[in-house]
Amino acid sequence: MSLQLNRTEFGNTANAGNVLSKEEVMQLLNDWVKNERLQLHMKQVAYLMKCWAAEKEQLNEADQWRWEMAGLLHDADWDQWPEQHCRKIIEELEARNIDAEIIRAIASHGPNHFGVEPVTKMDKMLYVFDELSGLVHAYSLMRPEGYAGMELKGVKKRLKEKSFAANVNRDEINDAMQRAGVELDAIISFIIAKQGEVV
Ligand SMILES: [Fe+2]
Numbered sequence: 383m384s385l386q387l388n389r390t391e392f393g394n395t396a397n398a399g400n401v402l403s404k405e406e407v408m409q410l411l412n413d414w415v416k417n418e419r420l421q422l423h424m425k426q427v428a429y430l431m432k433c434w435a436a437e438k439e440q441l442n443e444a445d446q447w448r449w450e451m452a453g454l455l456h457d458a459d460w461d462q463w464p465e466q467h468c469r470k471i472i473e474e475l476e477a478r479n480i481d482a483e484i485i486r487a488i489a490s491h492g493p494n495h496f497g498v499e500p501v502t503k504m505d506k507m508l509y510v511f512d513e514l515s516g517l518v519h520a521y522s523l524m525r526p527e528g529y530a531g532m533e534l535k536g537v538k539k540r541l542k543e544k545s546f547a548a549n550v551n552r553d554e555i556n557d558a559m560q561r562a563g564v565e566l567d568a569i570i571s572f573i574i575a576k577q578g579e580v581v
């Protein structure tokens with residue numbers, strides 16, 4: 383599924399700092415996303431974004447929430463309007479005058495699909511976490527212990543197996559790492575350490 387957005391400008395810079403409350407975001411998710419696995423995916427990516435913003439970027443709480451919000455909403459339209467992914471959520475957030483950086487991050491979470499280049503750190507880390515989060519979660523589901531005791535080498539072995547989580551595009555993972563200037567091992571270890579906390 384691929385929708386070229388054919389735009390490079392998103393939102394309005396005058397809306398910088400405008401966010402939804404956590405309650406408003408959860409309301410939107412509950413209205414739009416009936417698929418629990420998809421909701422969990424967005425919560426997982428959101429948590430990784432929040433933790434990365436706090437621990438690696440040393441951002442304040444308001445900025446951490448902006449990163450988290452981008453994660454929570456990046457696939458919000460996928461469940462009901464896959465052919466409009468991610469135009470629908472972008473237009474919704476623009477109509478609500480939401481911070482342009484959050485909208486841009488959502489618009490660039492799949493540069494090969496939507497035709498929007500990740501530019502900011504928020505853009506790049508959303509792209510990094512998106513597919514790797516899913517692969518690590520798929521691995522947790524096949525382990526009796528789930529995330530407990532999960533090792534980096536186990537995840538890397540699965541990553542090399544093309545048939546495992548075959549819908550996770552390995553080329554895109556490498557592309558995302560390069561763009562963000564981060565190391566695969568460090569990102570996988572970060573996901574292993576954090577993602578099991580999301581239920
Ligand atoms: Fe997506």
Ligand SMILES: [Fe+2]
Nearest residue numbers: 423456457512
């Ligand atoms: Fe996603």
